[in-house]
Amino acid sequence: MTAIWATGRLGMPCTGNRTGMTTKLHYTVPGMTQSDAKRVVELLQDRLNACNDLHLTLKHVHWNVVGPHFIAVHEMLDPQVEAVRGFADDLAERIATLGGSPVGTPGALVAARTWDEYSIGRATTQEHLGALDLVYQGVITSYRDGIKELGELDPVTEDMFIGQTEQIELFHWFVRAHLEDKGGHLSTEGAGTEQEAAAAAAE
Ligand SMILES: [Fe+2]
Numbered sequence: 001m002t003a004i005w006a007t008g009r010l011g012m013p014c015t016g017n018r019t020g021m022t023t024k025l026h027y028t029v030p031g032m033t034q035s036d037a038k039r040v041v042e043l044l045q046d047r048l049n050a051c052n053d054l055h056l057t058l059k060h061v062h063w064n065v066v067g068p069h070f071i072a073v074h075e076m077l078d079p080q081v082e083a084v085r086g087f088a089d090d091l092a093e094r095i096a097t098l099g100g101s102p103v104g105t106p107g108a109l110v111a112a113r114t115w116d117e118y119s120i121g122r123a124t125t126q127e128h129l130g131a132l133d134l135v136y137q138g139v140i141t142s143y144r145d146g147i148k149e150l151g152e153l154d155p156v157t158e159d160m161f162i163g164q165t166e167q168i169e170l171f172h173w174f175v176r177a178h179l180e181d182k183g184g185h186l187s188t189e190g191a192g193t194e195q196e197a198a199a200a201a202a203e
Helices: 034-064 070-097 106-112 125-153 155-176 194-202
Strands: none
Touching: 034 070, 034 106, 034 125, 034 155, 070 125, 070 155, 125 155, 125 194
16 A cells, blocks of 8 residues: 555645534634634644554554564554654644544544555564654654644644654654664665555665
8 A cells, every 4th residue: 555644645735624523613712813723723633633543553563563673662662652642632632722623533534634544564673664764754744834834823833733743753763763874874765655665674
């Protein structure tokens, strides 16, 4: 399956929810227009979907890695799962603060997301880390796109996005440090799909 995470589709502008569950805002925070709040809620919902998907994907990897470095990678991932779950909670509560209704059900996530399901099952630590490099690239690119837009709309939500991006970029480095040689080259460089990245990382 193509790794849409890595092709930038996660960075596409969110065109609004497809679930019909969060559209109407009856109030919002003081000093913000209803239309600006609606757009901010859309950006938050898109990141909520990404974080819910990401923490489940990281657990899936935690359970499916095999090979000589199993315990190091298995244990590295749990703090990432916990942190990303916390980000989802913060994003959802920001939606509610702005007068919206966060959508956290799995079916709504799958219906709304603009990326494919993570495509690797049981595999070596290097293969999963290679694929996760692409997952994190997609997630971070979309956060940074959101930050650019929020600079005009809502610096408070922008601040939340910036804080989460800092942590996610750190986790991305933890992953990439396993894929880097001492010359600073990533084994996954140029890979366009999770499968390609996994294969490159395994070489
Ligand atoms: Fe566990």
